[in-house]
Amino acid sequence: MPLWLGLHKKRSSQGRHLAHNISSPTAIILLGCKQGGQPFLPTPSDYWLSLLYKRLIGPKVLAIHVAGLQRKPRPGRVIRDKLRIYAHCTSYHNHNYVRGSITLYIINLHRSRKKIKLAGTLRDKIVHQYLLQPYGKDGLHSKSVQLNGQPLAMVDDGTLPELKPRPLRAGRTLVIPPLTMSFYVVKNVNALACRYR
Secondary structure, eight states: OOOSSSOOGGGHHHHHHHHHHHTSTTOOOOOOOEETTEEOOOOHHHHHHHHHHHHHEEEEEEOOOOTTOOOOOOTTOOOOOOEEEEEEEEOTTOTTSOTTOEEEEEEEOSSSOEEEOOOGGGTTSOEEEEEEEEESTTGGGOSEEEETTEEOOOSBTTBOOOOOOEEEOTTOOEEEOTTEEEEEEETTOOOHHHHOO
8 A cells, every 4th residue: 555655665774764863853864876877856755754753753752552443353364553653752952842742643554534532631732733645636646745734845945934733722633634644742741751851
């Protein structure tokens, strides 16, 4: 099943190194190689995904519990998890969020939308959504990316666009469209693990 975001299988080993390097606050990542005599340029989806990851995801990984996803496989069948949810402390370098905020990133590999309700102390907090989707009629083959419904493009050769979140009211169900990647910053949680380096 194709997913609009991510590395091609032939380049999948690069992802391991990219994930390691992207977590460094000083990393500058340049990708390039020759394929069939043509220079390789990262896809726009990889670029915008990496930029958001770098800006939002901090180094501390948090344990999460997801109720309702556990299923028993039928005999002879392997279940592959098509809804992947990760939690980290929000980056210390992001001045838009106070220490103690957490960021969820969610990959929906299903062909249908999924709904997630935050529980406990997360339920009463405002959430900032950063939803990446293909832009245009080409769907998963699109060369353009949208963030929260707005197409992303450089302002000029050296200026990034403002990556504006969509604020979601406290208690709102998170709706994850099919075959997408999204980040959700849960503001002002005051998570102890995320208050200090």
